[in-house]
Amino acid sequence: MSILPAIVQRESKRAYLPTPVPAEMVAELINAFRWAPSCRNYQPWRLIAVQSREGVDKLAPCLAKGNEWAAAAPLAMIVYANPKDDATIDEKPYYLFDCGLAVQNLLLQATELGLRSHPTAGWSEPAIRAAFGIGEEERVVCVVFLGFPGTEDLLDPETKAKDAAPRHRKPADTWVTFA
Numbered sequence: 001m002s003i004l005p006a007i008v009q010r011e012s013k014r015a016y017l018p019t020p021v022p023a024e025m026v027a028e029l030i031n032a033f034r035w036a037p038s039c040r041n042y043q044p045w046r047l048i049a050v051q052s053r054e055g056v057d058k059l060a061p062c063l064a065k066g067n068e069w070a071a072a073a074p075l076a077m078i079v080y081a082n083p084k085d086d087a088t089i090d091e092k093p094y095y096l097f098d099c100g101l102a103v104q105n106l107l108l109q110a111t112e113l114g115l116r117s118h119p120t121a122g123w124s125e126p127a128i129r130a131a132f133g134i135g136e137e138e139r140v141v142c143v144v145f146l147g148f149p150g151t152e153d154l155l156d157p158e159t160k161a162k163d164a165a166p167r168h169r170k171p172a173d174t175w176v177t178f179a
């Protein structure tokens with residue numbers, strides 16, 4: 001098992017082919033998601049796999065400015081949760097943490113399958129709730145867009161520039177200490 005290459009290769013790019021993601025791949029993504037650890041094993045996450053033309057069209061108007069590229073992705077995973085399903089410890093809401101772990105599983109499995117994946121927070125939560133029948137008491141945590149990689153000529157110049165920017169991380173010695 002060699003997981004580090006997938007961790008490093010995973011990246012948030014923005015150009016997608018319209019080709020649908022095969023059902024077996026969608027099933028593998030969901031399986032990777034569901035095997036995430038969660039605080040007290042509460043598994044507070046809920047998922048809507050948006051893959052129909054109708055669903056993708058309903059999601060497009062919910063996107064924030066700057067995220068218009070996401071409307072071209074043939075698959076989106078809406079991750080949401082009811083904070084009441086949380087295993088709160090010391091007033092820390094672990095449902096968000098648990099959803100994050102599950103999303104990373106999904107992103108890594110997508111990388112393994114040769115799919116592009118991009119987690120986002122740039123959309124209107126009330127609009128997504130209304131479009132997909134998510135209750136007022138639930139929080140939309142993340143929307144992950146997925147599909148086969150497209151070429152950058154599919155993007156507008158501003159989005160193309162964002163995609164061309166080098167990926168970077170703070171050096172570990174700026175935030176890690178050893179005790």
Ligand SMILES: Cc1cc2nc3c(=O)[nH]c(=O)nc-3n(C[C@H](O)[C@H](O)[C@H](O)COP(=O)(O)O)c2cc1C
Pocket residue numbers: 010011012013067119120121122123142167
């Ligand atoms: C919770 C979360 C929300 C994000 N929201 C957006 C978004 O709305 N639009 C966008 O273009 N990228 C979004 N990103 C992607 C980040 O910008 C990206 O992960 C970061 O720049 C690091 O790049 P990398 O994923 O290629 O390593 C989001 C990432 C996360 C984890």
